[in-house]
Amino acid sequence: MGWLLLALWTFAIGALVGSFLNVVVYRLPRGMSIVWPGSHCPACRRPIAWYDNIPVLSWLVLRAKCRRCGAPISARYPVVESLTAAVFLTVGLLELFSGVENLWGQIVRSAEAGIVPHRPMPELVATFLVDVFVLSTVLAAALIEYDKGRPPVRLFVPALVLAVAAAVAWPQAHPTTRWFPADGRWAAVCDTLLGLALGMTFGLASAAIGSTVRRSVARMRQPAADCPTATAPAASHTQQKVDARGTQSRLSLPSVRADPYWLSAGCIGGQFGTGAAAVICGGALVAICITAPLRRRLPPSAWLLIGALVWLAAGLR
Ligand SMILES: [Zn+2]
Known part of the structure; x- marks a missing residue:
């Protein structure tokens, strides 16, 4: 009850x-x-x-x-x-009710009755609070992307600061991955910063690759539109060519500015650590690139949010 x-x-x-x-x-x-x-x-x-x-x-x-x-x-x-x-x-x-002995852990020891948190309650509550703060930020970013808007950088600042500050101030609240070679405060801080950097790198990579995939698919879909009509004057034809080359040459920077979901990836990587950054952000990168032509149907930050929830459900925290 x-x-x-x-x-x-x-x-x-x-x-x-x-x-x-x-x-x-x-x-x-x-x-x-x-x-x-x-x-x-x-x-x-x-x-x-x-x-x-x-x-x-x-x-x-x-x-x-x-x-x-x-x-x-x-x-x-x-x-x-x-x-x-x-x-x-x-x-x-x-996390909270099962003491981080989450889904997988529960299945493994389903024969044993009762819930015994294997970490003290204050630590669990701190982990839970920072996690939901970060995930709420990513959800907000996903909703703004769904509206075809651009999440402003200041949306991510509190979550990024909180993830790093929590690891510095209370490393117990940042459970490092089991395979992480060290333990304690510096391990938590290193895990956070490495995860942050890794997440952002994957986010930037998927923004660049995703936009390239989208562009080439768009080019394949409309060969007829690009073909100038016989009556078109030569001057406008040249102008079209210059425009096409202009948009091609400035490929990465505007697309990165237009897709700040690398900051969502940074939030996830920073809060859930290096392993999560590699798996969740790497997985999201693949998903974003594959679905790049129809990307607007599921915003990139939504992939990251779903990835983080699956990560938690799999008991990898
Ligand atoms: Zn009214």
């Missing part, structure tokens, strides 16, 4: 964070303040009372309509709140 209450509590906190992410995802790319003004109806501009702002539940009670003016409220709000709550609950079940 205690565990059920804790699970509900985790879900509720996740939904509240999701409610905040809705605000972040809308306002941050538009350069707006995320604190002021408070939540208001976009149609009638009136502030939303706290009892109409309860994640998921208020949307259901109000039947997706503003209480004052009846304007429809997008289903995106409860969906994002539920998604965030699901991430919190998943990480909670995998």
